[in-house]
Amino acid sequence: MSHEELTLQINGTTRTGLFPRGIRLLDALRRLGYTGTKEGCGEGECGACTVLLAGRPVNSCVVFAKQASGKPIVTVEGIGTAHPDGLHPFQKAMVDSAGVQCGFCTPGIVVTGSHHLDSGGSTSEAELKAALSGNLCRCTGYSKVLQAMRDAAARKQVRAGGKR
Amino acid sequence: MSTTWIVATEAPRVDAQDKVRGAARYVDDLEFPGMLHCKVVTSAFAHAEVLAIDTSEAAVSPGVFAVMTAKDVQGENQIGVTLPDQPLLVETRARMMADRLALVAADTPENAALAAAKVRVRYRELAVVTDPDQALEPGATALHEQGNLIARKQVVKGELEKGWAAAKHIVEATYAVGYQEHAYLENNGVVAVPEGDGGVTVYASAQCPFYIQKAVARVLGKDLAAVRVIQATTGGAFGGKEDYPSEPAACAAILAVKTGRPVKLVYSRTEDMLWSSKRHPMVVRHKLGVDEGGHLTACEVKLTCDAGAYIGLSSVVAERATATALGPYRVEHVRVDTRIAYTNNLFGGAYRGFGAPQVTFAMEAQLDEAAARLGLSPAEIRRRNLLTVGDSTATSQVLPESVGALATLEQALTRSGFEAKRAQWAQFNAKSPHLKKGIGLACCMYGCCLHAGGQWLEGSGALVHVRLDGSVNVAIGGTEIGQGAFTAMAQLCAEELGCALSAIRLSPVNTELVPDSGPTVASRTTIMSGNAVLDAARQLRARLVEVAAVKLGVSPKKVRGQDGEFFAEEGSLKRASFKEVAKAAYERKANLTAEGWYAPPRKEWNDALGVGEAYAVYCFATQVAEVSVDLRSGRVTVEHVTAAHDVGRAINPATLTGQIEGGVVQGMGYAVMEDLKVEGGRCQNPNFTDYLIPSAVDAPLIDSILIEEPYSRGPYGAKGVGEPALIPTAAAIANAVSFATGHRFTRLPLTPERLLNELEDNAR
Numbered sequence: 036m037s038h039e040e041l042t043l044q045i046n047g048t049t050r051t052g053l054f055p056r057g058i059r060l061l062d063a064l065r066r067l068g069y070t071g072t073k074e075g076c077g078e079g080e081c082g083a084c085t086v087l088l089a090g091r092p093v094n095s096c097v098v099f100a101k102q103a104s105g106k107p108i109v110t111v112e113g114i115g116t117a118h119p120d121g122l123h124p125f126q127k128a129m130v131d132s133a134g135v136q137c138g139f140c141t142p143g144i145v146v147t148g149s150h151h152l153d154s155g156g157s158t159s160e161a162e163l164k165a166a167l168s169g170n171l172c173r174c175t176g177y178s179k180v181l182q183a184m185r186d187a188a189a190r191k192q193v194r195a196g197g198k199r
Numbered sequence: 200m201s202t203t204w205i206v207a208t209e210a211p212r213v214d215a216q217d218k219v220r221g222a223a224r225y226v227d228d229l230e231f232p233g234m235l236h237c238k239v240v241t242s243a244f245a246h247a248e249v250l251a252i253d254t255s256e257a258a259v260s261p262g263v264f265a266v267m268t269a270k271d272v273q274g275e276n277q278i279g280v281t282l283p284d285q286p287l288l289v290e291t292r293a294r295m296m297a298d299r300l301a302l303v304a305a306d307t308p309e310n311a312a313l314a315a316a317k318v319r320v321r322y323r324e325l326a327v328v329t330d331p332d333q334a335l336e337p338g339a340t341a342l343h344e345q346g347n348l349i350a351r352k353q354v355v356k357g358e359l360e361k362g363w364a365a366a367k368h369i370v371e372a373t374y375a376v377g378y379q380e381h382a383y384l385e386n387n388g389v390v391a392v393p394e395g396d397g398g399v400t401v402y403a404s405a406q407c408p409f410y411i412q413k414a415v416a417r418v419l420g421k422d423l424a425a426v427r428v429i430q431a432t433t434g435g436a437f438g439g440k441e442d443y444p445s446e447p448a449a450c451a452a453i454l455a456v457k458t459g460r461p462v463k464l465v466y467s468r469t470e471d472m473l474w475s476s477k478r479h480p481m482v483v484r485h486k487l488g489v490d491e492g493g494h495l496t497a498c499e500v501k502l503t504c505d506a507g508a509y510i511g512l513s514s515v516v517a518e519r520a521t522a523t524a525l526g527p528y529r530v531e532h533v534r535v536d537t538r539i540a541y542t543n544n545l546f547g548g549a550y551r552g553f554g555a556p557q558v559t560f561a562m563e564a565q566l567d568e569a570a571a572r573l574g575l576s577p578a579e580i581r582r583r584n585l586l587t588v589g590d591s592t593a594t595s596q597v598l599p600e601s602v603g604a605l606a607t608l609e610q611a612l613t614r615s616g617f618e619a620k621r622a623q624w625a626q627f628n629a630k631s632p633h634l635k636k637g638i639g640l641a642c643c644m645y646g647c648c649l650h651a652g653g654q655w656l657e658g659s660g661a662l663v664h665v666r667l668d669g670s671v672n673v674a675i676g677g678t679e680i681g682q683g684a685f686t687a688m689a690q691l692c693a694e695e696l697g698c699a700l701s702a703i704r705l706s707p708v709n710t711e712l713v714p715d716s717g718p719t720v721a722s723r724t725t726i727m728s729g730n731a732v733l734d735a736a737r738q739l740r741a742r743l744v745e746v747a748a749v750k751l752g753v754s755p756k757k758v759r760g761q762d763g764e765f766f767a768e769e770g771s772l773k774r775a776s777f778k779e780v781a782k783a784a785y786e787r788k789a790n791l792t793a794e795g796w797y798a799p800p801r802k803e804w805n806d807a808l809g810v811g812e813a814y815a816v817y818c819f820a821t822q823v824a825e826v827s828v829d830l831r832s833g834r835v836t837v838e839h840v841t842a843a844h845d846v847g848r849a850i851n852p853a854t855l856t857g858q859i860e861g862g863v864v865q866g867m868g869y870a871v872m873e874d875l876k877v878e879g880g881r882c883q884n885p886n887f888t889d890y891l892i893p894s895a896v897d898a899p900l901i902d903s904i905l906i907e908e909p910y911s912r913g914p915y916g917a918k919g920v921g922e923p924a925l926i927p928t929a930a931a932i933a934n935a936v937s938f939a940t941g942h943r944f945t946r947l948p949l950t951p952e953r954l955l956n957e958l959e960d961n962a963r
Binding site for chain 1: 209211212214215216217218219220221222223224225227228307309381382383384385386432433434435436437467468680681682683853854856857860861862863864865886887888892894895896898900901
């Protein structure tokens, strides 16, 4: 099996590695130790492998690592770095509102949910559900995850002095 | 109820921080030096004679360290958990698509897959047996020597003839339900590591480390003491990781011992869906008698359960379906007759509810039909027949306490506005040609902990260490599979010891730390592991309180502990921190480790008649589902579910309602979306593109109601909730759809295709 050298920018750090040619971004990330990114289905249906690529959420199981080369990648490990305690307000809300059960879908939900809130996405019930619709969870029934989205949005609004 | 300071609070989950950071370590995140990767070769046919397996090409493929077939298994080539009918590796006859023929271990996952594709197998295809009723007819191809009837289970109470004679109406119908896939987000996975002393350590995504220990010891021909099993963080299970993980664990273990290297086996989604066990398809032939006053007089249930090619846990699932087929209702004359059949279909096994959702769907539909004949509301017929304290169940078990069935019914009715909505929506539907609204009701009863038939497995242990700095390690034999067991255990331990919740760390479940505690199933962990933790914590508390009493200058009886401090009972301001007391106790050479154990009293049970104490205690629930049905598309939208559950006592209301919400949405998937298509023993849609589970957009709003009828042997009165959360949901939704459409549906799932087809056939 032939190999290729790839350079990836992950959570603000440049990482280089030798990988089997055609490796998926998901596998490259995991082989570099970013194991928070999970494989649930391998075909872009469940969202457990969601990462931010050039600022947008993608299913890293259906992206070649080579396609991500040269673009900033943020994994679940990097979502909270800029925040107090290393937790994004949505991560904190997921803890506080019991939005976590088995936790396997959680990294993907954290990436999708924090991105939705950070990019000023609407917090109407329908929009929140639509934002999460690419992230399957088999444990929670989504109620408490949606609650965490609302709580994090409310906290953000309080901090911003009520301005959107 | 006693006053508590941390039990019955919404304490944050002990594992949440790691999980939101992506730091929790699941099996596939574990790496070991020199680790190999396993790939499994399975049968190309659902039923075939295996003529030859040629591994010569695979053995010399790049990176390959070992290829194993049946003849290479070091110990017994057998994996059956209840009966020895299932080889780990098939040698001469494949009875299902999931039958394993060969295992490959190679240096990379890519090389393992490459080599597995080079294993050549010659078969002689055999006719498949796919209909469980036909499988039991004389002359059917026998899949095993003893024929296709695995077992019969019965319940006999009263005299049916008397019951039929007393009935004004007899409602008779046949119900059929299909497979359901667990669809935990994390696929099955294990790593087996050979140890220098000839033993092996298995890390697994699993519910039941002690099952894996037995299975691995058996296939290796080793003692139980040589096999250590450690649970990795587990990404959902729902019954699908009860017995099943023993299979991949046994595969990885024999390769690890053969090669002397760690071996990882993690399934892809498609492999997992093709190979792991499923919720059983069942056919339920149901006959129910009701008198003029709306009281049930007799009930006869004939069940056929499709086990697939091996027994697995099918007889145990059938045992539960049989014992609780009538749900939470008083009936004097009962006969339940269950037959479990071998077929070449998918492997039936444990799935949240364990046989109960299927029979509940039938019973609850029958009750609505009986109510309609009498002109009663669905609520009223249930009100007149629900069990209360002192009543006798179908298995003639008299219920002495903790029966919240009626309370769940009344609360669910009130909170959902059931009767008013029925009246309004009947009017709405009369005027609305295409869009129909429906509301439906279902109750359930679920025996907590193991059936009397499995009570020999029931004891559970715990180990608690108080460290000299006041920190605490807790180990239990029950597993954390997402349900919140570790958080409940930490709360129980902190409540009893008086330490802060944050002082407690739960150890990964490890067969070397605690006694065999049986399986994490049957909604039993809060009761079983909870009582074991309380036992250990009480011993330690007594030792610590002696020291605290000296510091506080009071008698030990007066010492209380809470949130990291000891203090005297009556308003004294004097405090001693848990830390300083732990240190002082250590220096006085007190033993700060205690082992806890809980084993419930023996249950009397007559298996031939199905009479006796089937379960120690029962959970009760009522759910009300509100749906809309679009008659043009056939689409059912589940808008709202009210779920009232008698849980005994809520140790943590937040994690508990999380269980209810998750169970309801899984039940909703079972009712209207999840359709595993199997033809000739082949699964047609083993992936998340073609097998749809509910997303956030599909999930209904859920109103959870907790009813607390304490159980005297439960920790602080607690029972369980994991399974009852799902059991009545599909039944309530089906009743709502029948109300909306005016047509009784007798099959699940109610996909748009099925709905339209049945309504069209009905209109002809």
